[in-house]
Amino acid sequence: MTTLQTPNGFTLDNSGRRIVVDPVTRIEGHLRVEVNVDHENVIRNAVSTGTMWRGLEVILRGRDPRDAWAFVERICGVCTGCHALASVRAVEDALGIRVPTNAFLIRQIMAKVLAWQDHVVHFYHLHALDWVNPINALQADPRATSQLQQTVSPDNPRSSPGYFRDVQNRLRKFVESGQLGIFKNGYWDNAAYLLPPEANLMAVTHYLEALDFQKEIVKVHAVLGGKNPHPNYMVGGVPCAINMDGDMAAGAPLNMERLNFILLKLQEAYAFSKNVYVPDVIAIASYYKNWLYGGGLSAHNVMDYGDYPTIQGDPSTDRFPGGVILNGNWDEILPINPRDPAQIQEFITHSWYQYGPGQEYTGLHPWDGITDPHYALGVNAKGTRTNILAVDENAKYSWIKAPRWRGNACEVGPLARYILAYSKGVAYVKAQVDDALDRFNHMAGTALTPKQALPTTIGRTLARALEAHYCAHQMLDDYNAMIANIKAGDLSTANMTKWDPATWPKEAKGVGLVAAPRGALGHWIKIRDGKIENYQCVVPSTWNGSPRDPRGTIGAFEASLLGTPMVNPEQPVEILRTLHSFDPCLACATHVMAPDGGELSRVIVR
Amino acid sequence: MANIETFYDVMRRQGITRRSFIKYCSLTATALGLGPEFVPQIVHAMETKPRLPVLWLHGLECTCCSESFIRSSHPLAKDVILSMISLDYDDLLMASAGYQAEAIIDEVMTKYNGNYILAVEGNPPLNEDGMYCIIGGKPFVEQLRKAASGAKAVIAWGSCASHGCVQAARPNPTRATPVDKVILNKPIIKVPGCPPIAEVMTGVITYMLTFDRMPDLDRQGRPRMFYSQRIHDKCYRRAHFDAGQYVETFDDEGARKGYCLYKMGCKGPTTYNACSTIRWNDGVSFPIQSGHGCLGCSEEGFWDKGSWYARLQHVDGFGIEASADKVGAVTAGVVGAGLAAHAAVSALKRIRCKKDDNQ
Amino acid sequence: MSVTQSNVLRDEDLKETHLQGLSARTLHARRLMTVYVYEAPVRLWHWVSALCILVLCITGYLIASPLPSLSGSPSEHYQMGWIRYLHFAAAWIFAIAFLGRVIWAFMGNVYAREMFYIPFWRVSYWKGLIDTILVYAFIRSRGKKFVGHNPLAVTAIFFCFTLTSIFMIFTGFALYSEGTGMDSWEAKLFGWVIPLLGGHLSTHFLHHWGMWVIILFVMIHVYTVVLEDIASRQSLISAMTNGYRFFKDDQPK
Known part of the structure; x- marks a missing residue:
């Protein structure tokens, strides 16, 4: 094969030079990517490989469904809590438990705190170094940075030249020490970095500011869930009982002081995303106005289940509406049903798993999913079994399965949610997107429409920033709703009527859906005799990082890299830039569940 | 490693005065639970280490x-x-x-x-x-x-x-x-x-x-x-444990008053960690303070020690799952019944023996 | 102190009794063997331990499954505190008594050593064991005479009581050292038990299981003692109260 047309409209050409990036850093988990570049160093073929598998599926089998949240929470410590939330929702769905209003709101606040913090950490600490050159910031004039800061974010109080000079001094000494630490071996001389020094200094300053502040917002998790990472969740509600003015309220999980503490942190987060995060993304994007690559699948198919209703159990009030857009038709949102076995299916043709004889090309719905690891390299792979030089994408090549909606690969994530919400005309999102694009076009001197600007690497990063700010807004609404509910006399935080397994049906199955920071997250559970019979997660990075399916349809990571020119293929800045815009979470992506928990092939070494 | 700067260099370059530096060192000493006599040592360390x-x-x-x-x-x-x-x-x-x-x-x-x-x-x-x-x-x-x-x-x-x-x-x-x-x-x-x-x-x-x-x-x-110490030993709810005041079910009166989570399966009594002393996220809270029992996450194999919500580990292999107490009580019942039967047979035998003797 | 003497009552047997001076022959009496088996320290230890076990089981059970919650201010109550205090106090007494019992095994008579080992290589042990099992199964009607414990009792006591007690003392002190701290002598002496048994929680579970082993042992022990006292050829209850075991018949075997 040299060139190939994929069913979802992409052209692959693997004749050029093969470039391998392994490990892809600044992500959660382990990812490998291989690309072929043509003679002009444009990426013409991309192969992404999830390089870890932990087998949580097998481990969960036979355990108490009420314990499952803690196991699956450990799928990922970056998006910590969203798997736990999906898990308790799945169990509650299976058993027909409705949580009290306070619990519903507290969970909403916790989910959005996580989304907000995750997006901030992602942009500044995992993504920014793809756009920002910290070494170049040493050449900045702090007065120019101050001026830039006041232009892009007039409300940000930390904008004096002295403030930026301090940071610059600190950075200078750090660099001059010769021990570059995390900046070591970066691609700082690469022409792909386009920011002027003053913008670099502003971004580096906010890198440190964000590092300081991200630990503040998660204190809300510490109050409501006891700790972060990995706050505690509970089937039936939340463990943090409310005691406003009774005996021993001071020792209760939630009291007046704790609520005030939460409110302060939510307000600080709101100010940070408004004054720092969103303006930074727009400002940085404006310097990269001609780098509109990386859209890939987002220009075609996007998907989300929908989440954050204002009324519990009423999807029509979802602040992020669900649905599927196919082939870039923003005028039609197709409904999605996670229970329909014909809609969501996972394939393993190119994944290191097996479904059994004759099932190699079959798609399985999560409730019927199988996870039986089967590690083998293709005939055209280079290297050996334990020293892979190049994978063979025509064979099995990843620990990630390939989920499809009615056979279609879909991109998920904040960008998908924003395209869906924008198309559906959600007022807040529409205003946000239009305003951000106005500011971008104004700064960059362009006239891009949402349809041009959003399905790009930059659009993905922008959507994440806007979503973080929308979450900050929603959190305050949720907080006020909770106060109103408490004021109305409702202190209940847990529904314990179906706590005892004796009250459960012999068999039950449920699904828990969450608008996780990286996209549509679903957990499917089957319960029998009070124990987990099958547990399956289909997570955002499984959708985005999926390998090819039997028809050859490629997933979002691979699609997004195609057509991107590289300045220097030895220095994969452009690859990192686009991959990071998805915020890949590989521990999440690679851990799905076996129903039979059958004996796995065991090769004992040493 | 000649060109590697020391902490002190770094701090001075950050514009921190020597006075503040010494203060920082004494705070570090306090944070590590050391007396003031250790401050000069910390100062020295900070000044000389790369x-x-x-x-x-x-x-x-x-x-x-x-x-x-x-x-x-x-x-x-x-x-x-x-x-x-x-x-x-x-x-x-x-x-x-x-x-x-x-x-x-x-x-x-x-x-x-x-x-x-x-x-x-x-x-x-x-x-x-x-x-x-x-x-x-x-x-x-x-x-x-x-x-x-x-x-x-x-x-x-x-x-x-x-x-x-x-x-x-x-x-x-x-x-x-x-x-x-x-x-x-x-x-x-x-x-x-x-x-x-x-x-x-x-x-x-x-x-x-x-x-x-x-x-x-x-x-x-x-x-x-x-x-070196259990979470339980310095838990702020310890007084309720000693008093015999427990949360009986989540969101009950005891949960709202901050009673001990022992009966909710809290693993604080068997978990060595600093959660109840240093606490989490800059000392804001820790799991028990937020109302959920400790999972025991710093203990070896804590995933396989039974439910988060049970005091006693459940045992499989008895048809339905049961706690040690259920198994113990059932066994005691069976043994008791066995002994009673044995006693009955013994008594019968004895009566028969006596009859034989009398004849 | 063996059982092999002639079984006819002799004149000298009546010396220093109120029958002194009478002719033994004319009394037509059988000579009942009485053996001093359990010396005073053993008897004292037995009953102290019995009391301790009672307290330990009740308080131990309540530590694992506490009583219903009390209301009011925590300063008004110390319920769990007392339960734990009683448990620890009884445990200390039990452990010290057990240690004393070990020492007495070296100082006391031959029966003081019976519970600490299985005479694995002795043929008579195996024969006696089979014999006793047959008696308990009502297959053989008449048991043998035993001055000390019968071999089945030796086996049960060794495994269900002696070994379990040692296990409970070791795990108990290991758990106790959780409170006294890593530098305490309890931790130094017994702390190694915890990682060996798979961690603190597992040690708690096993300590709890040990309680059930002891409870089952006590049930069987009390039953068999009463049964044996009535049905067997030797006395048991009196042996543990005044130390003398008497034999109800004078047949040699």
């Missing part, structure tokens, strides 16, 4: 340890990264990737042989030739062994590296193996927890930097300063 190179590897894990680490409030994570250690390799934060990233390991191993710290988050799987976790096309265990060979000491971050954690829970399909079972010839500091408390993580590092020695370790290899 920044310690650290390689931070990631195996099978969830990155919660790194996430916890960057939550540290004292010292701030940025100060640790910029001024205390030289974090030369860390998958999560490093700018470079691919070959450039892997080259750093070789460089540090050559330049600082025997003088760098290897921090490990996660653990290596040994099944499938180690290919359940691949770094640079090779098994993670290879990278781990290689990086450990030149290390001064190894820090096993979190329960994954220390004990195996969730992927090593029964039946451990990937044969995920704790670091100390793979690296046998290096001193290993275990800092368990899922994740460990941020300030415990930075506390271990600053202790090593300040005193230039390994922290005192307990029998299991954990720093005694943070892992």
Whole structure:
């Protein structure tokens, strides 16, 4: 094969030079990517490989469904809590438990705190170094940075030249020490970095500011869930009982002081995303106005289940509406049903798993999913079994399965949610997107429409920033709703009527859906005799990082890299830039569940 | 290492006065539970030590340890990264990737042989030739062994590296193996927890930097300063435990009054960690304060010790699952019935014997 | 002190009794063997331990499954505190008594050593064991005479009581050292038990299981003692109260 047309409209050409990036850093988990570049160093073929598998599926089998949240929470410590939330929702769905209003709101606040913090950490600490050159910031004039800061974010109080000079001094000494630490071996001389020094200094300053502040917002998790990472969740509600003015309220999980503490942190987060995060993304994007690559699948198919209703159990009030857009038709949102076995299916043709004889090309719905690891390299792979030089994408090549909606690969994530919400005309999102694009076009001197600007690497990063700010807004609404509910006399935080397994049906199955920071997250559970019979997660990075399916349809990571020119293929800045815009979470992506928990092939070494 | 700056240099360059520097040192001494006589030692250490190179590897894990680490409030994570250690390799934060990233390991191993710290988050799987976790096309265990060979000491971050954690829970399909079972010839500091408390993580590092020695370790290899007491022993709800006041069900009167979570399966009485003393996220709270029992996440094999919500581990293999007490009571009943039957037969026999005697 | 003497009552047997001076022959009496088996320290230890076990089981059960919650201010109550105090106090007494019992095994008579080992290589032990099992199964009607414990009792006591007690003392002190701290002598002496048994929680579970083993042992022990006292050829209850075991018949075997 040299060139190939994929069913979802992409052209692959693997004749050029093969470039391998392994490990892809600044992500959660382990990812490998291989690309072929043509003679002009444009990426013409991309192969992404999830390089870890932990087998949580097998481990969960036979355990108490009420314990499952803690196991699956450990799928990922970056998006910590969203798997736990999906898990308790799945169990509650299976058993027909409705949580009290306070619990519903507290969970909403916790989910959005996580989304907000995750997006901030992602942009500044995992993504920014793809756009920002910290070494170049040493050449900045702090007065120019101050001026830039006041232009892009007039409300940000930390904008004096002295403030930026301090940071610059600190950075200078750090660099001059010769021990570059995390900046070591970066691609700082690469022409792909386009920011002027003053913008670099502003971004580096906010890198440190964000590092300081991200630990503040998660204190809300510490109050409501006891700790972060990995706050505690509970089937039936939340463990943090409310005691406003009774005996021993001071020792209760939630009291007046704790609520005030939460409110302060939510307000600080709101100010940070408004004054720092969103303006930074727009400002940085404006310097990269001609780098509109990386859209890939987002220009075609996007998907989300929908989440954050204002009324519990009423999807029509979802602040992020669900649905599927196919082939870039923003005028039609197709409904999605996670229970329909014909809609969501996972394939393993190119994944290191097996479904059994004759099932190699079959798609399985999560409730019927199988996870039986089967590690083998293709005939055209280079290297050996334990020293892979190049994978063979025509064979099995990843620990990630390939989920499809009615056979279609879909991109998920904040960008998908924003395209869906924008198309559906959600007022807040529409205003946000239009305003951000106005500011971008104004700064960059362009006239891009949402349809041009959003399905790009930059659009993905922008959507994440806007979503973080929308979450900050929603959190305050949720907080006020909770106060109103408490004021109305409702202190209940847990529904314990179906706590005892004796009250459960012999068999039950449920699904828990969450608008996780990286996209549509679903957990499917089957319960029998009070124990987990099958547990399956289909997570955002499984959708985005999926390998090819039997028809050859490629997933979002691979699609997004195609057509991107590289300045220097030895220095994969452009690859990192686009991959990071998805915020890949590989521990999440690679851990799905076996129903039979059958004996796995065991090769004992040493 | 002549051109490597000391903490003091760094702090002075940051515009911190000597006066503030000394104050910082005395605060550090207090934070580590040391008396004022240690302040000069800390001052000296800060003035003379170069920044310690650290390689931070990631195996099978969830990155919660790194996430916890960057939550540290004292010292701030940025100060640790910029001024205390030289974090030369860390998958999560490093700018470079691919070959450039892997080259750093070789460089540090050559330049600082025997003088760098290897921090490990996660653990290596040994099944499938180690290919359940691949770094640079090779098994993670290879990278781990290689990086450990030149290390001064190894820090096993979190329960994954220390004990195996969730992927090593029964039946451990990937044969995920704790670091100390793979690296046998290096001193290993275990800092368990899922994740460990941020300030415990930075506390271990600053202790090593300040005193230039390994922290005192307990029998299991954990720093005694943070892992020598049970959560239960300094829990703010302990008075309710001793009094006999418990949460009987979530969101009941006791839950709202902050009664002891013992009956809710709290593992505080069997868990060694600093959660109830140092607390989480800059001392804001800890699981028990937020109303949920302790999961025991810093204890070995805590995934396989029964439900989070049960005091006594459930036992399988008795048809339906049952607690030790149910099994014990049933057995006692069966034995009691057996003894009664035996007594009845004995009595009958005796009567018959007597009849025989009389005849 | 053996049982092999002639079984006819002789004149000298009546010396220093109120029958002194009478002719033994004319009394037509059988000579009942009485043997001093359990010396005073053993008897004292037995009953102290019995009391301790009662307290330990009740308080231990309540520590694992506490009583219903009390209301009011925590300063008004110390219920769990007292339960734990009683448990620890009884445990200390039990452990010290057990230690004393071990020492007495070296100082006391041959029966003082019976509970500490199984005479694995002795043929008579195996024969006696089979014999006793047959008697308990009502297959053989008449048991043998035993001065000390019968072999089945030796086996049960060794495994269910002696070994379990040692296990409970070791795990108990290991758990106790959780409170006294890593530098305490309890931790130094017994702390190694915890990692060996798979951690603190597992040690708690096993300590709890040990309680059930002891409870079952006590049930069987009390039953068999009463049964034996009525049905067997030797006395049991009196042996543990005044130390003398008498035999109800004078047949040699």
